[in-house]
Amino acid sequence: MTSSRKTAVALVVALLALVACSFLLFLQRQAMRAQQAQAAEARAQAAEAARLQADNERLRALESENRRLREESRELPRLRGDIARLRRELAALTNAPNSVLIAPSGPDAATGAAASNAVVFVGQARASLARGQTLVMGGWPVEEGKRTLALFTPDFGTTNTPGDTLVIGGLFLQAPEALLSGPGWEQFQTATREASGSGIFEADQARSFIDALRKMEGVEILSSPRLATTSGTAGSISIGDTDGSGLNVTLLPVLSPDGRTVDLTVSNSLRRLPAPPGR
Numbered sequence: 001m002t003s004s005r006k007t008a009v010a011l012v013v014a015l016l017a018l019v020a021c022s023f024l025l026f027l028q029r030q031a032m033r034a035q036q037a038q039a040a041e042a043r044a045q046a047a048e049a050a051r052l053q054a055d056n057e058r059l060r061a062l063e064s065e066n067r068r069l070r071e072e073s074r075e076l077p078r079l080r081g082d083i084a085r086l087r088r089e090l091a092a093l094t095n096a097p098n099s100v101l102i103a104p105s106g107p108d109a110a111t112g113a114a115a116s117n118a119v120v121f122v123g124q125a126r127a128s129l130a131r132g133q134t135l136v137m138g139g140w141p142v143e144e145g146k147r148t149l150a151l152f153t154p155d156f157g158t159t160n161t162p163g164d165t166l167v168i169g170g171l172f173l174q175a176p177e178a179l180l181s182g183p184g185w186e187q188f189q190t191a192t193r194e195a196s197g198s199g200i201f202e203a204d205q206a207r208s209f210i211d212a213l214r215k216m217e218g219v220e221i222l223s224s225p226r227l228a229t230t231s232g233t234a235g236s237i238s239i240g241d242t243d244g245s246g247l248n249v250t251l252l253p254v255l256s257p258d259g260r261t262v263d264l265t266v267s268n269s270l271r272r273l274p275a276p277p278g279r
Contacts, residue, residue: 118244118271121148123195126265128256129154132203135264138195139180139188142272147188148174148222151206154253154262165228166253166262170237172222172270175213195268223247231255231262245271 121140129135138149155167180188187197201209213219229235232254240246252265 119193121193121195121268121270121272123150123268124266125196125198126263127198127200128261128263129200130261131156134201134203134206135198135266136201136206136209137198137266138268139185139190139197140193140195140270141177141191142174142270145177146174146218147177147180148172148270149180149188150249150266150268151201151210152251152264152266153206154264156255156259156262164255165230166255168227168229168235168251168253168264170223170225170227170249171210172224172247173210173213174220174222175216176218179213179216179219225249227251229253240271247271 121142123138123140125135125137127135132153134151134153136149136151138147140148142148149172151171151173153169155169156164187199188195190197214221223239225237225239227235227237227249229251232252234250234252237249237251238246240248248269248271250267254263254265255261256263
């Protein structure tokens, strides 16, 4: 074989090798592009799945909120009805002949005020209560936007005698001022620290009133003291903190000769620390 032919053969072989390398490089680039496309598609699918999951979570939260709002909307008319009914009943009760209003005395309001920095709220009332009846009094503006009521229920039967023990249950609760506004509540809207409004609930009325308030947002039971004493003997309840806040209650029950009613005189003194500056 001549040298020229050998050269030609070598050129052909080199050319074929170059073509083969180029083809392999082309295949590699195609495979890499395919892998990149698959990776991009996988990332897009993952992002879409994350977006769908977030949308589902928001949808579940909205559905839960909608259910809560529907339940509240169904409960609201009933609670409004209870409030309106209780206001009408209290309006009638506070105008009843056996509802006695007594103005609080000035000296009692100052008792113990110098012992601390607490603001003192006072109130007195007297009423003749038959078995199961409850005395409601107060309306103190103890906290901004809220008022405090006090309820007292003597526990006695129809066969009591003057020497028998009488148990008087008390309940102090705080409610938003808006719930205690309107007709029937005028006597409980004092703007001062002295509350003289009072009324009498029958047993079922008192239970309905307390049950309705317990279910309402913003209502707080502050204390539920009980006092045991005898007819004609005054008893006191003192509840307080070391900072001077708390309450003092003096109760004087007098049983009627026939043992069917109790003449109850109540003197309240509530102490609250003033709100911090800026509130």
